[in-house]
Amino acid sequence: MIEAVFDEVIHPSNRLQICAMLAEGGSWEFATVRDELGLSDSVLSKQVKVLRESGYVTVTKSPRNPRSRTWLALTAEGRRALEGHLTVLRRMAERSSPARTRENEQ
Amino acid sequence: MITLSGMESGWGSTSRTDVEDARRALDDAAVARQRGAARAVSPWWYHVATGLVLFCVFLSFSVGGGVVFFVPPLGAVAVIVLGVLVRRVRGVEVDRTRDLRGGWGPNMCYYGLFLVLTGVGAYLEFGAQWRWSMAVAGALLLVPTIMIGRHNDLAKRRERGARA
Numbered sequence: 001m002i003e004a005v006f007d008e009v010i011h012p013s014n015r016l017q018i019c020a021m022l023a024e025g026g027s028w029e030f031a032t033v034r035d036e037l038g039l040s041d042s043v044l045s046k047q048v049k050v051l052r053e054s055g056y057v058t059v060t061k062s063p064r065n066p067r068s069r070t071w072l073a074l075t076a077e078g079r080r081a082l083e084g085h086l087t088v089l090r091r092m093a094e095r096s097s098p099a100r101t102r103e104n105e106q
Numbered sequence: 107m108i109t110l111s112g113m114e115s116g117w118g119s120t121s122r123t124d125v126e127d128a129r130r131a132l133d134d135a136a137v138a139r140q141r142g143a144a145r146a147v148s149p150w151w152y153h154v155a156t157g158l159v160l161f162c163v164f165l166s167f168s169v170g171g172g173v174v175f176f177v178p179p180l181g182a183v184a185v186i187v188l189g190v191l192v193r194r195v196r197g198v199e200v201d202r203t204r205d206l207r208g209g210w211g212p213n214m215c216y217y218g219l220f221l222v223l224t225g226v227g228a229y230l231e232f233g234a235q236w237r238w239s240m241a242v243a244g245a246l247l248l249v250p251t252i253m254i255g256r257h258n259d260l261a262k263r264r265e266r267g268a269r270a
Binding site for chain 2: 023037086
């Protein structure tokens with residue numbers, strides 16, 4: 001059962017998109033996420049750092065080769081937080097259907 | 107910037123801006139999910155290569171001799187290498203244990219066909235001494251192996267697209 005909780009860590013646009021993309025697979029290469037979302041290295045690094053500190057994302061890199069590829073993955077906690085946050089957003093969007101909005105305007 | 111004010115405190119005072127923000131956020135998430143879904147499917151050559159590896163393993167049983175001892179383990183290594191290649195090319199590591207999303211029916215049909223062809227091929231090859239029976243069984247499995255891989259990929263993409 002998904003608990004609908006508004007998550008301030010996930011909500012900012014870039015972080016929400018990062019989490020949504022990571023939720024579609026196991027591990028994602030840093031460069032792939034960067035290219036698919038059209039972000040710069042620095043922006044993605046900054047957002048990933050916040051997500052990692054919150055325990056939502058893991059960052060893996062070969063300890064022997066610092067120039068090797070960096071892999072990102074959503075943790076179970078991150079997946080739960082994302083689904084909970086999306087549930088809140090969906091409920092909120094549903095609360096104001098066009099008919100309801102017209103009623104409110106009248 | 108977080109503008110969904112009042113979300114935590116309750117639903118009653120939802121303003122229009124908040125609703126628009128929520129819809130925009132949902133759209134952003136949907137776009138990211140669709141991009142992710144498109145990227146997370148295996149390339150076409152992965153399934154073709156997997157089918158060919160399987161065929162080579164079956165063929166080795168027909169060829170016989172020392173080939174039988176090194177082709178099947180080599181086939182297992184080839185499948186692992188293919189997985190690593192896909193991961194490097196696509197930039198995504200997909201959890202293949204969840205590949206039955208294509209539905210139990212088609213997958214069970216494939217595994218049933220696999221067992222029947224393997225059994226019949228082995229019986230004819232080693233029991234009835236019909237040479238190349240295993241190779242024919244491997245050749246017959248080639249197309250279904252490619253098709254079930256593609257089917258599962260398309261099912262995953264559809265499921266992800268629908269969820270997005």
